[in-house]
Amino acid sequence: MGVLVGLLLGAGVACVWWSFWAEPVRGGARVSAWHERTQDTLVQAGMSGATPGGLVLTSVGVSLVVLVLALALTRTLAIAVCFAAFGAGAAPSLVRSRARRRRARLRTLWPEVVDHLGSGIRAGLSLPEAVAQIGERGPLELREPFLAFAEDYRATGRFGDCLDGLKARLADPVADRIVEALRVTRDVGGTDLGRLLRTLSTFLREDLRTRGELEARQSWTVYAARLAVAAPWIVLALLSTRTEAASAYDSVAGFVVLAAGGACTVAAYVAMLRVARLPEDPRVLR
Numbered sequence: 001m002g003v004l005v006g007l008l009l010g011a012g013v014a015c016v017w018w019s020f021w022a023e024p025v026r027g028g029a030r031v032s033a034w035h036e037r038t039q040d041t042l043v044q045a046g047m048s049g050a051t052p053g054g055l056v057l058t059s060v061g062v063s064l065v066v067l068v069l070a071l072a073l074t075r076t077l078a079i080a081v082c083f084a085a086f087g088a089g090a091a092p093s094l095v096r097s098r099a100r101r102r103r104a105r106l107r108t109l110w111p112e113v114v115d116h117l118g119s120g121i122r123a124g125l126s127l128p129e130a131v132a133q134i135g136e137r138g139p140l141e142l143r144e145p146f147l148a149f150a151e152d153y154r155a156t157g158r159f160g161d162c163l164d165g166l167k168a169r170l171a172d173p174v175a176d177r178i179v180e181a182l183r184v185t186r187d188v189g190g191t192d193l194g195r196l197l198r199t200l201s202t203f204l205r206e207d208l209r210t211r212g213e214l215e216a217r218q219s220w221t222v223y224a225a226r227l228a229v230a231a232p233w234i235v236l237a238l239l240s241t242r243t244e245a246a247s248a249y250d251s252v253a254g255f256v257v258l259a260a261g262g263a264c265t266v267a268a269y270v271a272m273l274r275v276a277r278l279p280e281d282p283r284v285l286r
Contacts, residue, residue, distance in 0.1 A: 043171035
């Protein structure tokens, strides 16, 4: 009976939380900022086939599974709810972590992409050909979206629309700058594209070197902070395997203690991320 009540409670909370977010509106209307941000994160994580709604459903499913397992192991609803709350954040955290690591890898590849574009333009290729050849000669991890651009351009011949599709597949601020530079050059002409690409390549390499030094210096602090945040809950999970220890939290006072500890943990972790996070370039040229 307790498991059924927990499942119904989790489903009700998920429905209430879901109601606060606006559905994306079709037909070119404005999409919610959360939807855009989450979709960009999924694309950056290499999960372009996933949707924000699917991520939410996955989080709810993981939360319910953790709730049932924790309740079966500890026989204490308060502890099970706490771990279910952490389980709900597991999928978004995993996606953000994967997106962050992939952005770091791509950050080392963008200067090479810019160099390929510059060499193609100097060799006399047209702009669409210079962009399409990256799908064959560029970095392996970036070939797929550029091959898709080449296929779109061969099918439609509309350079601007194909660039929009390329931006959506990459969902990267550096790619946005490159694409818009190519678009302006295509629309209004100009002879400074080669100089612009060389300047951008130099800037990207300097930014990569500086960011690498900062991340190397602060990495041990970040790992230590994560261990400090996780340690109390690991201890709680171990103690919960003993019935007499878990029963101490099977009361209103125990639930309040766990809720306060969870709030402090989340606040401390968010503060740590805010302090340690290096600034990311926003997609202003979306």
